[in-house]
């Protein structure tokens with residue numbers, strides 16, 4: 001039995017909890033998989049490196065619109081893949097080495113299970129290591145859901161964990177799911193020349209977005225990819241040479257490989273949470289209060305395993321909160337989940353923050369909206385953009401900005417002033433008139449949308 005001041009399960013955002021406050025103290029870092037967690041190894045970072053390559057391929061294809069004649073001569077998948085992992089894998093290895101050999105941490109490279117309050121057993125290649133600690137942080141993330149119909153079929157399939165490391169590009173790919181991961185990989189693989197077929201059970205793609213954005217995105221997606229909406233997969237057949245999905249409406253969808261992107265589930269299933277007195281929500285997430293405390297004394301949780309948001313910037317925020325609270329028990333900080341933004345790095349990009357129009361109506365606001373086209377502003381003309389829009393939702397009576405929903409080039413960056421305005425309580429008028437907007441930058445689409453809102457003081 002080894003006792004620690006702090007034990008951390010999971011090295012994603014959990015890895016950042018080893019702050020200078022723990023210098024000279026004993027910290028156990030427990031990791032069963034890739035060191036550095038999802039974002040670094042199989043999530044945000046590699047996907048966006050692939051997205052960048054995909055964007056470059058699209059730019060080459062589109063260049064004639066600007067009077068530049070260029071042809072896409074080829075796509076070297078192994079080089080694209082190896083650029084990504086040649087960069088990432090050494091970072092993960094270095095991070096592991098630092099925890100194994102660095103100061104004041106002991107790395108336990110295996111699966112942790114609670115055996116009781118503040119006590120764990122870590123299975124390292126069949127050897128059981130007992131770990132107890134004054135405080136434990138559960139930052140064990142989540143994993144990809146795989147629908148029963150796929151699992152039971154025995155047909156080979158990929159998830160986001162494996163698809164980025166395939167040996168060669170297939171001619172075609174079936175993606176089950178219509179959310180973030182589906183939209184991002186559909187863009188990546190189609191831009192690199194793969195024929196993409198999406199099968200999703202919802203009536204539109206990106207359904208968590210404002211309905212107008214989801215609808216507009218779905219229409220664009222249907223021009224880029226084969227999209228099967230409101231689909232129920234009844235059977236999955238195939239082997240390494242190809243897959244065939246039969247849908248309830250009689251349609252069959254074929255492809256060389258299958259990618260499953262149907263949501264992610266918190267990793268509480270094999271964690272023994274009940275033995276530690278840790279209560280979970282019905283969806284498997286660990287229950288935490290605003291300070292990150294679980295229902296078990298001395299046990300904290302953060303990130304995908306407990307958060308209502310499966311996003312890296314939220315996991316990082318919660319890690320900063322917990323890092324502070326671990327060493328300041330009399331001065332606890334609360335997580336701030338008021339205005340959590342998100343972006344989908346697909347084609348075109350989609351970004352959002354705050355209330356959708358429907359949520360604002362449901363909350364009883366006197367709702368006014370403005371949808372401004374990227375093509376209405378000078379930089380949008382420069383780009384020859386025809387589909388980008390910036391939709392703002394505001395309260396007509398108070399002039400408060402309630403939400404921003406952007407689809408178009410660099411939406412993930414263009415939205416940032418709206419995130420700032422919501423976070424710091426800037427109203428529409430203050431935001432539009434109280435600062436300069438650089439001309440003729442793309443952000444003018446946000447400025448013009450603000451100016452177009454029907455709120456007090458716009459004249």
Ligand SMILES: Cc1cc2nc3c(=O)[nH]c(=O)nc-3n(C[C@H](O)[C@H](O)[C@H](O)COP(=O)(O)OP(=O)(O)OC[C@H]3O[C@@H](n4cnc5c(N)ncnc54)[C@H](O)[C@@H]3O)c2cc1C
Pocket residue numbers: 009010011012013014030031032033034035036037038039040042043044045047048110111112113139140141142160181267270271302303304305309310311312313314315
């Ligand atoms: C394909 C993909 C793309 C994404 N892109 C973005 C993006 O662009 N932007 C964004 O904000 N978010 C993105 N996300 C979400 C983001 O990656 C996650 O929200 C974030 O990484 C969660 O961090 P975490 O620290 O909570 O968990 P993780 O990073 O998942 O870390 C948990 C760690 O715990 C380990 N573990 C689990 N159980 C145990 C156990 N019992 N014992 C020992 N170790 C255990 C796991 O091996 C893992 O390494 C993406 C996710 C995916 C899958």
Ligand SMILES: NC(=O)c1ccc[n+]([C@@H]2O[C@H](COP(=O)([O-])OP(=O)(O)OC[C@H]3O[C@@H](n4cnc5c(N)ncnc54)[C@H](O)[C@@H]3O)[C@@H](O)[C@H]2O)c1
Pocket residue numbers: 147176177178179180181182184199200201202206207231233261262263264309310311342343344345
């Ligand atoms: N850019 C980013 O920030 C980013 C990128 C990737 C992932 N993520 C995070 O990871 C999470 C998981 O991503 P995701 O795309 O797997 O989940 P998601 O919740 O975004 O989408 C899941 C999709 O699968 C569909 N679906 C579910 N079960 C199905 C079934 N049996 N048959 C057909 N369709 C089915 C749903 O209707 C939905 O369209 C996201 O919610 C997000 O929080 C973030």
